[in-house]
Amino acid sequence: MPDISIITIGDELLIGQVIDTNSAWMAQELNKEGFNVIRRVAIADEKQSILTALSEEEKHAAIILITGGLGPTSDDITKPTLCQYFNGRMKLNEEALENVKYLFEKVFKKPVTPINLKQAEVPDCCRVLQNKRGTAPGMLFEKNNAVFISLPGVPYEMQGLMLAEVIPFLKEKFTAAQIIHKTLLTVGIGESALAEKIKDFESALPESIKLAYLPSYGMVRLRLTTKAEFHEKIRQDMDFAFEELKKLTAEYLVTSNDLQMQEVVAEILTLQNKTLATAESCTGGYIAHLLTSIPGSSKFFNGSVVSYTNQAKEKLLQVQSSTIQQFGAVSENTVKEMLPGALKQLDSNYAIAVSGIMGPDGGTDEKPVGTVWVAVGNSQKIITQKFHFRFNRLQNIHLTALNALNLLRKFLLENN
Amino acid sequence: MPDISIITIGDELLIGQVIDTNSAWMAQELNKEGFNVIRRVAIADEKQSILTALSEEEKHAAIILITGGLGPTSDDITKPTLCQYFNGRMKLNEEALENVKYLFEKVFKKPVTPINLKQAEVPDCCRVLQNKRGTAPGMLFEKNNAVFISLPGVPYEMQGLMLAEVIPFLKEKFTAAQIIHKTLLTVGIGESALAEKIKDFESALPESIKLAYLPSYGMVRLRLTTKAEFHEKIRQDMDFAFEELKKLTAEYLVTSNDLQMQEVVAEILTLQNKTLATAESCTGGYIAHLLTSIPGSSKFFNGSVVSYTNQAKEKLLQVQSSTIQQFGAVSENTVKEMLPGALKQLDSNYAIAVSGIMGPDGGTDEKPVGTVWVAVGNSQKIITQKFHFRFNRLQNIHLTALNALNLLRKFLLENN
Numbered sequence: 001m002p003d004i005s006i007i008t009i010g011d012e013l014l015i016g017q018v019i020d021t022n023s024a025w026m027a028q029e030l031n032k033e034g035f036n037v038i039r040r041v042a043i044a045d046e047k048q049s050i051l052t053a054l055s056e057e058e059k060h061a062a063i064i065l066i067t068g069g070l071g072p073t074s075d076d077i078t079k080p081t082l083c084q085y086f087n088g089r090m091k092l093n094e095e096a097l098e099n100v101k102y103l104f105e106k107v108f109k110k111p112v113t114p115i116n117l118k119q120a121e122v123p124d125c126c127r128v129l130q131n132k133r134g135t136a137p138g139m140l141f142e143k144n145n146a147v148f149i150s151l152p153g154v155p156y157e158m159q160g161l162m163l164a165e166v167i168p169f170l171k172e173k174f175t176a177a178q179i180i181h182k183t184l185l186t187v188g189i190g191e192s193a194l195a196e197k198i199k200d201f202e203s204a205l206p207e208s209i210k211l212a213y214l215p216s217y218g219m220v221r222l223r224l225t226t227k228a229e230f231h232e233k234i235r236q237d238m239d240f241a242f243e244e245l246k247k248l249t250a251e252y253l254v255t256s257n258d259l260q261m262q263e264v265v266a267e268i269l270t271l272q273n274k275t276l277a278t279a280e281s282c283t284g285g286y287i288a289h290l291l292t293s294i295p296g297s298s299k300f301f302n303g304s305v306v307s308y309t310n311q312a313k314e315k316l317l318q319v320q321s322s323t324i325q326q327f328g329a330v331s332e333n334t335v336k337e338m339l340p341g342a343l344k345q346l347d348s349n350y351a352i353a354v355s356g357i358m359g360p361d362g363g364t365d366e367k368p369v370g371t372v373w374v375a376v377g378n379s380q381k382i383i384t385q386k387f388h389f390r391f392n393r394l395q396n397i398h399l400t401a402l403n404a405l406n407l408l409r410k411f412l413l414e415n416n
Numbered sequence: 417m418p419d420i421s422i423i424t425i426g427d428e429l430l431i432g433q434v435i436d437t438n439s440a441w442m443a444q445e446l447n448k449e450g451f452n453v454i455r456r457v458a459i460a461d462e463k464q465s466i467l468t469a470l471s472e473e474e475k476h477a478a479i480i481l482i483t484g485g486l487g488p489t490s491d492d493i494t495k496p497t498l499c500q501y502f503n504g505r506m507k508l509n510e511e512a513l514e515n516v517k518y519l520f521e522k523v524f525k526k527p528v529t530p531i532n533l534k535q536a537e538v539p540d541c542c543r544v545l546q547n548k549r550g551t552a553p554g555m556l557f558e559k560n561n562a563v564f565i566s567l568p569g570v571p572y573e574m575q576g577l578m579l580a581e582v583i584p585f586l587k588e589k590f591t592a593a594q595i596i597h598k599t600l601l602t603v604g605i606g607e608s609a610l611a612e613k614i615k616d617f618e619s620a621l622p623e624s625i626k627l628a629y630l631p632s633y634g635m636v637r638l639r640l641t642t643k644a645e646f647h648e649k650i651r652q653d654m655d656f657a658f659e660e661l662k663k664l665t666a667e668y669l670v671t672s673n674d675l676q677m678q679e680v681v682a683e684i685l686t687l688q689n690k691t692l693a694t695a696e697s698c699t700g701g702y703i704a705h706l707l708t709s710i711p712g713s714s715k716f717f718n719g720s721v722v723s724y725t726n727q728a729k730e731k732l733l734q735v736q737s738s739t740i741q742q743f744g745a746v747s748e749n750t751v752k753e754m755l756p757g758a759l760k761q762l763d764s765n766y767a768i769a770v771s772g773i774m775g776p777d778g779g780t781d782e783k784p785v786g787t788v789w790v791a792v793g794n795s796q797k798i799i800t801q802k803f804h805f806r807f808n809r810l811q812n813i814h815l816t817a818l819n820a821l822n823l824l825r826k827f828l829l830e831n832n
């Protein structure tokens with residue numbers, strides 16, 4: 001079973017101007033098909049760095065996927081460097097040329113530039129993979145027993161080529177291993193406390209099953225993996241172990257599927273055929289954004305009032321001016337009034353209301369940065385919770401959203 | 417001037433379950449101080465992979481920064497592997513032990529577990545870097561002329577150690593090179609058309625200055641870099657070249673600082689002492705989220721109505737029911753009515769209103785997925801624009817937000 005190494009090329013990755021989401025996406029898709037990514041290497045748009053990486057990764061893996069540096073501009077040097085590495089010569093590819101012309105005429109509706117026509121030139125020693133989403137063709141090189149595939153760095157183009165060309169090719173050429181992952185999500189318990197809780201389980205796991213802890217703020221994902229070829233015994237062992245793990249973590253378990261918190265909430269609402277609204281002060285629309293990122297969210301999500309000012313809280317959510325004056329905008333009383341306002345204004349079955357201080361400024365001794373009040377409920381019942389987060393602005397926003405959604409999730413399950 | 421390689425350790429990075437934001441952040445901070453990251457390598461929580469990466473990266477760089485795999489659980493094997501690589505022995509570190517006890521007693525307010533106490537054990541051949549934000553200590557090893565620094569993978573902890581310990585250490589030990597970056601942001605022109613436009617400028621650039629194109633959906637950043645040691649001539653060349661570049665791209669120029677679009681809008685609003693509200697249908701609160709991620713956003717942002725349903729558009733934004741019936745929710749007429757609704761309800765000087773079809777479902781022949789109407793304006797004047805995006809749901813949401821903010825930016829500059 002061949003291992004895969006991913007080389008991503010681009011100065012922007014090395015100065016941190018761009019976050020590399022490509023290789024995570026690629027790894028996910030490859031993993032689903034049973035391919036194993038063992039290394040990811042990011043290097044500069046620099047000839048010698050590319051040549052070195054190619055020869056090094058060839059020693060580590062039999063499949064080397066390369067992204068980036070295929071643009072039409074002069075800082076994109078991946079193609080000539082690949083041409084040199086494989087001792088080829090640059091040559092115009094007719095099919096690629098047709099594609100460039102087609103895209104400019106029919107899709108971009110702009111005149112094609114000489115610089116773009118040049119993108120149809122490829123090394124004569126490669127097989128061209130047609131890029132239907134952009135002008136830079138994919139290229140496939142074979143050398144000894146290794147396969148090198150070069151893809152553009154623009155995510156949408158890379159994704160199109162991966163799904164239409166690369167994965168089908170790899171599946172045909174190699175027999176992918178049977179990899180089974182099972183992941184569950186816990187909230188409300190730290191990594192070490194969780195480890196303490198399941199240490200007997202962990203030490204009793206069969207050698208073929210690996211346990212991983214994937215902590216992120218406020219959550220820990222637990223993942224069981226087995227890499228063995230498919231057979232019934234291993235599948236049974238996995239199922240058994242995963243059921244055990246679910247029981248051991250039941251108190252903190254959010255989902256035993258590899259879902260995000262907002263997807264779990266969406267699932268419950270859809271199942272119950274109920275709708276949700278949010279009244280967001282400190283999260284500034286982030287909870288609504290998480291929910292509306294889910295395809296089909298209009299089935300369960302009615303909308304949000306992002307009441308950043310006190311005036312908006314009063315006018316749009318009917319919070320009493322006296323409540324804000326007496327208790328402050330960040331208070332249990334305020335979120336308890338924001339909630340029915342959201343239910344009513346957005347004609348929803350359930351609502352979430354949040355108000356807090358995300359920082360870096362605005363904290364006081366009594367209500368330091370990170371103080372958050374959350375209310376969740378329906379027209380019959382409201383529950384509230386106070387939180388203290390200790391992070392920076394963006395992380396506090398994320399944590400507030402996560403915990404508000406989790407509070408609603410519990411409410412939905414308990415008050416159905 | 418020593419080069420830096422960053423090794424990130426964790427299976428979750430190789431199966432794409434987690435996107436590596438750590439190394440981008442590290443690269444950014446290091447770059448500011450003049451340090452040059454030349455490679456980033458992600459590998460599995462696996463002893464042999466770690467040992468191989470350590471010895472390989474030692475050949476590439478004089479400074480090797482390592483993150484991840486320092487948690488308290490058994491899948492975290494970075495520490496024992498480093499101990500083996502540097503021929504050390506594990507030993508309890510008193511100061512690290514005090515820190516673990518302190519964090520559990522005073523911050524987490526939970527009883528400390530044996531598993532956490534073990535985190536205070538470190539190889540006897542390292543210097544401990546105290547982690548004030550978590551229980552896993554940082555570790556610094558020196559070998560021949562190379563420096564290896566191991567940091568936890570939790571972003572908040574890694575960031576604390578980088579700023580308090582790692583960067584000051586590196587600055588003291590090495591003389592950092594003078595790196596000057598100058599970046600500008602363009603919107604509305606593709607990478608190749610831009611390249612065509614500035615090709616004479618590019619070929620006339622002095623050899624010491626490098627130009628990079630950093631395209632992302634709808635935007636292209638242009639970055640000039642010079643790596644030479646500080647002297648007056650180079651600084652002047654850079655300033656001159658950057659002014660030239662600004663002139664050449666003036667038509668598309670959003671900012672000549674390395675800012676995000678929402679930060680540029682925030683700057684203008686703050687300068688004009690004006691406030692903004694958003695009425696968001698298809699972006700579901702994402703524009704509000706972008707704006708409220710900026711510290712101090714309450715100075716210029718009043719709030720948002722996320723009117724996901726037609727009912728919400730009518731009730732909260734006073735859109736006429738007949739308008740939606742006649743023209744549809746995704747129409748120029750609808751966004752033109754949403755806008756004054758937002759201005760009024762949120763007592764704001766300016767507003768943005770958006771309505772569109774983000775996909776994957778909901779498209780029709782007449783209004784395919786990616787159709788978006790945007791309105792921006794104030795109580796005197798409203799301008800609208802129709803867009804067609806061709807990407808997936810999340811990318812369409814991002815592009816809508818970007819273009820809506822850009823339309824507002826132009827409106828603010830032209831109608832002040």
